[in-house]
Amino acid sequence: MMKIGFIGTGNMGGALARAAAKSVAAGNLLLSDAYAPVAEKLAEELGCKAVPVLEVAKTANVIFLGVKPQVIGAMLSEIAPVLAGRQDFVLVSMAAGVAICDIQKMAGGDYPIIRIMPNLPVQVGEGMILYDYINNVTEEQLQAFLTAMSQAGKLDRLPEKLIDAGSALSGCGPAFVCLFAEALADGAVACGPTRAQALAYAEQTLLGTAKTLLEKNMHPGVLKDAVCSPGGSTIAGVAALEQGAFRASVMEGVAAAFQRTRELGKKP
Numbered sequence: 001m002m003k004i005g006f007i008g009t010g011n012m013g014g015a016l017a018r019a020a021a022k023s024v025a026a027g028n029l030l031l032s033d034a035y036a037p038v039a040e041k042l043a044e045e046l047g048c049k050a051v052p053v054l055e056v057a058k059t060a061n062v063i064f065l066g067v068k069p070q071v072i073g074a075m076l077s078e079i080a081p082v083l084a085g086r087q088d089f090v091l092v093s094m095a096a097g098v099a100i101c102d103i104q105k106m107a108g109g110d111y112p113i114i115r116i117m118p119n120l121p122v123q124v125g126e127g128m129i130l131y132d133y134i135n136n137v138t139e140e141q142l143q144a145f146l147t148a149m150s151q152a153g154k155l156d157r158l159p160e161k162l163i164d165a166g167s168a169l170s171g172c173g174p175a176f177v178c179l180f181a182e183a184l185a186d187g188a189v190a191c192g193p194t195r196a197q198a199l200a201y202a203e204q205t206l207l208g209t210a211k212t213l214l215e216k217n218m219h220p221g222v223l224k225d226a227v228c229s230p231g232g233s234t235i236a237g238v239a240a241l242e243q244g245a246f247r248a249s250v251m252e253g254v255a256a257a258f259q260r261t262r263e264l265g266k267k268p
Contacts, residue, residue, distance in 0.1 A: 001024070002061035002062055003030060004020055004028060005029075005031075005060025005063050005064065006063075007053050007064065008033060008034070008065065008066030008067040009031050010038065012118060013064065014123075015152075016066065017031055018042075018123055019127070019152035020151075020152075022151035023148060023151050024147070030055065030056050031050050032053045032055065036052075053079065054078070057083060058086070061088055061089050061090070063090070063092065065091060065095065068095065069264045072093070072095045076108075080106075083107055090111075090113070090114060090144075091107065091112070091114070092113075093115050093116070094115075094116050096117065096164070097164055097261045097264040097265020098264075099115075099265065100133075100134055102265075111136075112133070112136045113137070114131055114132070114133040114137060114145055116130065117131075117166065117171050119170050119171050122149075126153050127153030128156070129149055129153065129154070130155075130157075131145075131156070131157055132157060132158060132163060165258050167261065171257075173254075176250065176253055180206075181206055184201075184202040185198035185202045186198075
């Protein structure tokens with residue numbers, strides 16, 4: 001089986017490594033980080049090996065680049081001499097806003113690249129991973145990537161030109177959802193329930209609603225209408241949210257995240 005390596009095991013890289021550990025044998029999983037203790041701690045948790053960055057670049061067949069766009073250039077410059085002597089590898093980049101062609105330039109070769117944008121729920125197997133790849137990625141490399149990520153959640157191939165837009169929702173969205181969950185709980189606390197109760201109600205309501213939409217393949221508007229009885233409590237609440245430009249604010253939040261992603265990509 002191919003060796004799977006991670007360069008960068010922070011929040012997102014670590015979450016993907018944990019997902020990979022569910023389908024990749026520990027002996028085929030390599031972890032590295034600029035701050036070695038981070039990789040060592042995760043490796044101990046997962047029962048795999050923590051190695052120097054250059055060791056991952058030298059031996060892994062699928063190399064996940066789990067670093068931020070601001071530092072990916074420096075990291076690729078470091079491993080470029082090692083990559084130049086290899087042929088049997090694919091780079092998997094999760095740097096927001098950094099295009100495949102830019103990764104190749106920084107890495108110093110026409111290497112096979114898979115570009116992904118995951119979100120943090122991959123750590124519980126309910127993530128969303130958007131991905132695209134270029135035509136020199138082999139079927140074996142693609143399947144190794146898909147197998148490594150099979151326990152992370154859902155994967156969807158999206159043309160690279162749309163990945164930044166898609167990730168402004170799926171990648172940034174968990175933070176937006178958390179704001180909404182906290183606001184729901186705040187509203188309930190103002191009406192009487194305890195903080196613990198309110199958070200539990202908000203979390204289960206979000207989980208149940210999402211599961212209903214997914215399993216019944218239902219449009220959100222249909223479910224919303226089903227809850228809104230004529231002259232009832234729910235429609236009164238919806239009206240209050242609309243008066244506060246709730247939907248417009250959410251749309252503006254996604255658009256702002258998209259714009260910032262594009263800005264980050266210009267300064268790898």
